[in-house]
Structures are given as structure tokens and as C-alpha cells.
Amino acid sequence: MELTLNSPLDMHLHLRDGEMLKNIAKFSAQEFAGALVMPNLVPPITNIESLLSYKKRILDAANDNDFKPYMTLFFKSDYTADFLEKAKPHIAAIKLYPNGVTTNSEGGVEQIDTKKLALIFEAMSELDIPLCVHGETNGFVMDREKEFGVIYEQLATSFPKLTIIMEHITTQASTELLERYENLYATITLHHLLITLDDVVGGLLNPHLFCKPIAKRYEDREALLKLALNANKKVMFGSDSAPHTIDKKECCGCAAGVFSAPIALSALAELFEKHNKLTNLQAFVSNNAKNMYKLTPSKKKITLEKKEWIVPSSYDDVVPMFANQTLKWKVKSKI
Numbered sequence: 001m002e003l004t005l006n007s008p009l010d011m012h013l014h015l016r017d018g019e020m021l022k023n024i025a026k027f028s029a030q031e032f033a034g035a036l037v038m039p040n041l042v043p044p045i046t047n048i049e050s051l052l053s054y055k056k057r058i059l060d061a062a063n064d065n066d067f068k069p070y071m072t073l074f075f076k077s078d079y080t081a082d083f084l085e086k087a088k089p090h091i092a093a094i095k096l097y098p099n100g101v102t103t104n105s106e107g108g109v110e111q112i113d114t115k116k117l118a119l120i121f122e123a124m125s126e127l128d129i130p131l132c133v134h135g136e137t138n139g140f141v142m143d144r145e146k147e148f149g150v151i152y153e154q155l156a157t158s159f160p161k162l163t164i165i166m167e168h169i170t171t172q173a174s175t176e177l178l179e180r181y182e183n184l185y186a187t188i189t190l191h192h193l194l195i196t197l198d199d200v201v202g203g204l205l206n207p208h209l210f211c212k213p214i215a216k217r218y219e220d221r222e223a224l225l226k227l228a229l230n231a232n233k234k235v236m237f238g239s240d241s242a243p244h245t246i247d248k249k250e251c252c253g254c255a256a257g258v259f260s261a262p263i264a265l266s267a268l269a270e271l272f273e274k275h276n277k278l279t280n281l282q283a284f285v286s287n288n289a290k291n292m293y294k295l296t297p298s299k300k301k302i303t304l305e306k307k308e309w310i311v312p313s314s315y316d317d318v319v320p321m322f323a324n325q326t327l328k329w330k331v332k333s334k335i
């Protein structure tokens with residue numbers, strides 16, 4: 001049994017920089033036609049020069065793979081309309097982080113005041129630049145995303161022409177919000193379709209499944225699955241694959257992030273097949289993103305076959321999701 005996916009896209013990816021970038025870019029570059037690359041480096045990507053040089057480093061690390069990095073800027077409250085106009089040809093979106101909510105988000109927005117930031121959001125609406133948002137407050141960890149819903153509503157209603165992407169949604173509340181406003185869209189990760197908080201801390205602590213936003217309840221996972229499996233046009237696959245070396249994960253002060261890039265398509269095929277929805281995977285991993293972001297990726301085709309394989313315990317110094325476990329689908333060919 002085989003499955004061919006046309007131009008798979010990962011619309012939320014952390015490729016890091018330096019040695020890590022060189023080691024891990026290939027996993028996405030081999031199996032995806034493109035990816036939306038997050039800008040939370042140290043320092044973050046906030047100008048065109050650093051964006052273009054980062055893009056070049058990504059392309060170098062991707063080697064001769066047919067892979068397009070769709071670049072993003074790290075939202076700053078002092079961006080001007082003039083700057084955004086100059087940036088527009090080089091970017092697919094701008095990513096907004098509330099200050100301090102996740103890895104390298106320092107320097108993010110202190111307070112998302114839609115009035116104070118109106119000029120930027122209006123310019124982005126005019127220029128048709130989507131706004132990607134890490135939607136969490138600094139509140140209680142299980143409620144952060146739900147609490148952020150108020151800000152999503154303010155953004156959606158104040159700027160109806162602005163395309164807003166709720167990144168890596170994890171709650172039933174977010175799935176409801178998404179349906180309420182025409183200009184809200186969302187990415188969903190693989191891990192939030194598969195795990196709940198029980199998998200992270202219900203038994204022995206699993207640092208490799210610790211991520212932000214933290215995995216939630218069973219009913220939340222069900223709500224996410226319903227959207228993804230039914231090819232809801234407002235959701236796209238975004239792995240949020242976020243590698244950290246073993247010493248940063250298996251330690252006191254474990255860094256947040258799940259490394260799923262090398263197994264993402266295999267595990268998605270297994271999940272969609274389990275629910276008899278394999279034919280909807282194409283929409284989730286490509287078509288919806290193409291429509292929403294108006295992308296024309298290369299015609300790369302990835303064929304998977306139903307063949308068991310054991311996921312390695314680590315790739316270089318990074319432990320992937322499903323390490324040492326058996327997956328039922330394997331990537332067979334890439335053209």
C-alpha cells in the first residue's frame with residue numbers, strides 16, 4: 001500500500017542556526033517542499049539583512065534538496081509601514097511572540113494593545129502579510145492559551161482584513177474560536193494530535209514530549225483531531241519541530257520542544273489511516289496552506305509505503321519523537 005503526497009508543507013518549523021541547523025535541516029528538506037521558518041533565533045530575525053543571510057544558511061544546509069524556506073520576521077512594535085513594504089517580497093508572514101512565553105521569545109511584545117499597534121496591523125492588512133501568533137498569556141500553564149482567546153478576538157474584530165494564524169493550537173476553546181472569525185486560521189502540530197498531558201507527566205516524566213504550549217486534556221486533543229482529520233480548510237500542519245540537544249532535554253531545567261521533523265509524515269500517515277481519513281492528509285499537509293498563504297511550492301512528490309521501521313534513538317545529539325518505537329509508514333521515494 002502506498003500514499004503519495006504532493007508538495008507537503010510544514011507551516012511552523014524551528015530550524016535553529018549554526019551546527020544544529022546544519023545537522024537537522026535535511027530532515028525537513030528531504031521530505032517537505034517547503035516550510036514556514038520561525039524567527040526566534042538569538043538575536044531574533046528583525047531586519048531584512050539578517051533574514052536574507054539566515055535564508056542562505058538554511059538553503060546551504062538543505063543542500064541540493066528541493067526545499068523552499070518561507071521566511072518570517074520576529075514582530076517588533078516599532079516596525080513602520082515603510083519597513084513592512086520593503087520586507088514584503090522576502091517574507092511569508094510575521095510572527096508575534098508575547099514576551100518570554102517560549103524559547104527565545106525575550107524581546108517579544110510586552111502587551112498586545114490593538115490600539116497602540118494598530119498602524120502595524122493595518123499596514124500588514126494592506127500589504128496582505130499574515131500575522132502568526134504564539135497565543136499564550138503568562139497565566140496558569142493549562143489556561144494560558146484559553147486566556148489568550150480575548151486577544152485573538154480583539155485582533156480578529158479590530159483588523160478584519162488581517163490574516164491571523166493561531167499557531168500550534170492545543171485546546172477545544174481555540175477550535176471554537178477559529179470557527180467564529182473568518183480571518184482566523186490555525187496550525188496544528190503532530191504531537192498535539194497524539195498526546196495529552198498524561199503522556200508528558202502522567203507517569204514518569206517524559207522530557208522529550210515537554211513543549212510549549214503544553215499538551216492538554218483528552219477533549220482538547222479530540223477537538224484538534226476532528227479539525228485535522230476532516231480536512232477543515234482553516235487548519236494546516238505545522239510541526240513546531242523544535243530540536244534541543246540531549247543535554248538540554250534530559251536535565252534539570254528541561255528546554256521546551258518536540259523534535260518531530262524526521263518522523264512527521266510517517267506518523268501523520270499512520271494517524272490518518274487509523275481513523276480512515278488517509279485521503280484527507282493531502283489537504284492537511286499542503287492544500288490548505290497553499291490556499292491560505294497563496295503559495296506555489298514546487299511539485300515535489302513524497303511517496304510513503306506501508307512498511308514498518310524503527311525510529312532511531314537519536315539523530316546526532318537530538319532525540320526524536322517516537323525514538324526506538326516502530327512506525328507503520330515509511331518514506332519510500334522523493335521526486
Ligand SMILES: [Zn+2]
Binds near residue numbers: 038
Ligand atoms: Zn514554535
